[in-house]
Amino acid sequence: MKRTVMCFLMSLFVLTLSAVSAETQLIALDAKLEILAGEVKLTRVGSEKSDIINRSCQLYAGDLLETLKDSKTVLTYNDGTTMKVKEKTIVEVQPTSVRVFKGKTWYKFTKRGTEFKIETPSLVAGIRGTEFEVAVSSRQKTVVSVVEGAVAANSLVGGNTEVLKMGEAISCEKDMNLSAKINFDVKAKMAEWNGADWEVAADEAWKALSIDYLMLKSQYGEDDPKTIEAKKKYQKAYNKAQKKSK
Numbered sequence: 534m535k536r537t538v539m540c541f542l543m544s545l546f547v548l549t550l551s552a553v554s555a556e557t558q559l560i561a562l563d564a565k566l567e568i569l570a571g572e573v574k575l576t577r578v579g580s581e582k583s584d585i586i587n588r589s590c591q592l593y594a595g596d597l598l599e600t601l602k603d604s605k606t607v608l609t610y611n612d613g614t615t616m617k618v619k620e621k622t623i624v625e626v627q628p629t630s631v632r633v634f635k636g637k638t639w640y641k642f643t644k645r646g647t648e649f650k651i652e653t654p655s656l657v658a659g660i661r662g663t664e665f666e667v668a669v670s671s672r673q674k675t676v677v678s679v680v681e682g683a684v685a686a687n688s689l690v691g692g693n694t695e696v697l698k699m700g701e702a703i704s705c706e707k708d709m710n711l712s713a714k715i716n717f718d719v720k721a722k723m724a725e726w727n728g729a730d731w732e733v734a735a736d737e738a739w740k741a742l743s744i745d746y747l748m749l750k751s752q753y754g755e756d757d758p759k760t761i762e763a764k765k766k767y768q769k770a771y772n773k774a775q776k777k778s779k
Contacts, residue, residue: 560594563611571604591745592626599623613643637668639726655705659685678702680719739770
């Protein structure tokens, strides 16, 4: 078992070094990526090389994620805010925004303020509510559907704004103004994004924490207080998962 774990950690360490240049100043986001199914292509900020990963990991400002076929992921922020990502979706994560280039994403906000934005090739969505979907087609058409609360949608070219409430959706073609609002089936949309297959396994947490530790170790060294604290958290989570598996 110990040998298997060491091999796993070494592989993660090699992945980390290949993805990030020594000159890049990494800014850690208060969010972790949990891969529920399949694989994700991760292009670390400051690197031109992508790595295919199937394990949870820490994210940094400017990281580019692409979920591959039959894949799904969840980004969980420290305040409980979540972003679910379906297959064949490309997003870039920043401290106060997410850029969706293609695919389907789902958001459930808790304490995050109105400064957080969802950007797409055709519009910007301002957060005024809690749960909504953003879908971007291969032709860069965006559809925003609000399940709970409200979202302000702004066209990039026309500058017109619409506030969407529960059960309302709006679309926007690239280089066009917003369409008229339409209504949709809220229950059907909720069912599409909820269920056991979207739950994050608690005993997988140690894998994400191990990556946190390795990233800090490579950036600051083994004896740095941040590295030491990350190592303690990783070891505690790993020991807990091992006891649970017995």
